[in-house]
Amino acid sequence: MIKCHLSRLMGEKKLKIVDVARETGLNRGTVTRLYHETANRVDLEVVEGLCRYFSCQVGDLFEFVDQPDGGNSRFDKTP
Template sequence: MAIRCKLSTLMGQNRYNIQDVYEKTGLSRATISNLYHDKMQRIDYETLSKLCKLFDCTVGDLLEYYKPE
């Protein structure tokens, strides 16, 4: 896939672990883990909104398009 999730970077910058994000957003641990490991195929608007609110960022800060090789 040509879209990369940068949740792990944002979590590292804020010193959050999966449990912290779970407690602050209410998202499931499985969803957070899949995003952290960049294994999600789809993401809904509510999830994006909660993460952007938590990290005070834009969707572009969370997701990145790259050219596949």
């Protein structure tokens, strides 16, 4: 599973979704989905825009968390 730390980054700076959307030029719906971790995919332009805005690396924004309990990912190696 991929965890998005946008809500933590925004909380540290006391930012609202509308603030990030306006200041980065990103779609508000995109920022909302990332904030609530409901996004299924993310364009690289969005990742770049957020990394530039927060002066962070991709690894500060996203984290891979292994789910040993059978997370039912389409990438699971079980048939």
